[in-house]
Amino acid sequence: MGAVRRRLRTRLAGPLLAAAVLVAPGRALACAVCAAGETNNRAEFILTTAFMTALPLLLVGGVVLYLRARARRVHGAPPSPTSALEEPRRVA
Amino acid sequence: MGKVVALPVRPRREPLLPNGVLGMLLFVLAEIMLFAGLISAFLVVKGLAVEWPPVGQPRLPVEETAFNTGALLLSGAALAWAQARFRRAPSTALRPVLLAVALGGLFVCFQGVEWVGLVREGLTLRSSTHGSFFYLIVGLHALHAVAAILALGWAALRLAEGRLRQDTFASVQLFWYFVVGLWPILYWQVYF
Incomplete structure (x- = not known):
């Protein structure tokens, strides 16, 4: 009996x-994105996708720019990469 | 015996941001992404609806919440005032910090009253997607507001004892400014 049940279960x-x-998936329709094929919310879907894609980049970029500006303010401006190639000026 | 050579001591560079502030900044960035995700999902669902709010669901109290929003924005201004006073003489910053805590508390209490009214009118977590999103987004913000008020209260206590450091105060401020700055966006997106 047990073997028959096991075979039936496997099949x-x-x-x-x-x-x-x-x-x-059709029954659940669990996430907001599942309904993105509808025409009346396609604009929102595209807009929020673009927003969510750009936001992390903007946040990280903003922090990096802020830290760079703060570093310049605290430690002074770093020497420009071309300064070593420039001819030293002679002071009369 | 080997020869002992004294190495020149390099001056220690000051960190660009105190550790506490950096940690809080990373937390706030993560929270911004969380709220952005929730708002995005809300907008997609709202765009799908034929009528918003759905039929049989109450309209959100826009006018009352405008007053509430004003109280929260004022608390942000009070904290900025506290920071200005803290720079000159830390002991003078206590009153504005307490004012910020009181205004923040007022905001959370009004939210609670508003919620009771909405539940009575039939807007619950399970009544519709409108209710689910409303309580999820606004509730999550309220949770952050309560945590930030507790942090502000703790900062006020340390300030009264004369033990509050500038970097600790800056991290608490950052958290509160996040709560204050986020609210007008949520208000505009969820209530209108």
Whole structure:
């Protein structure tokens, strides 16, 4: 009896899993993005995608720029890379 | 015996940002991303709806919350005033810090009253996506506001004892400015 049940379970597992994969997303519609195919919210979807893509870059970039400006203010401006190549000026 | 050579001591460079402030900055950046994600999801769902707020759901109290927003913005101004006084004489900054705490507390209390009214009118966490998003976004902000008020209260206590350092005060301020600065965006996106 146990062996029959085990065999039945093994045979059913594959089709049941396939059915769950096919049916579940349609039933759940769990995330906001799943409904992005609708025409009336496509603009919002594109806008928020662009916003969410740009935001981390803007945040990290903003922090880097702030730290650079602060470093210049605290430690003084670093020498320019071309300054070593310039001819020393003669003071009369 | 080997020869002992004294190496020149290099002067220690001051950090660009105190560790506490840097840690708070990283936390605030993570929180900005969290709220941006929530607002994005809210906008997509709102765009999908035929009618907003959904039928049978109450309208959010825009006017009352405008007053509330004013109180929160004033608390931010009070904290900026406290910082200016802290630079001159730290002991004089206590009153503006307490004012900021009081105004922040007023904001959270009004939010609580508003929520009770909305629940009575039928807007709950499960009543609609409108309710779910409202309580999730505004509730998360309120949670941050409570945490920031506690941090401000702790800073006020240390200030009264004369033990508050500038970098500690700066990190608490950063947290409060985040709470204050975020609210008008949430108000504009969620309430209108």
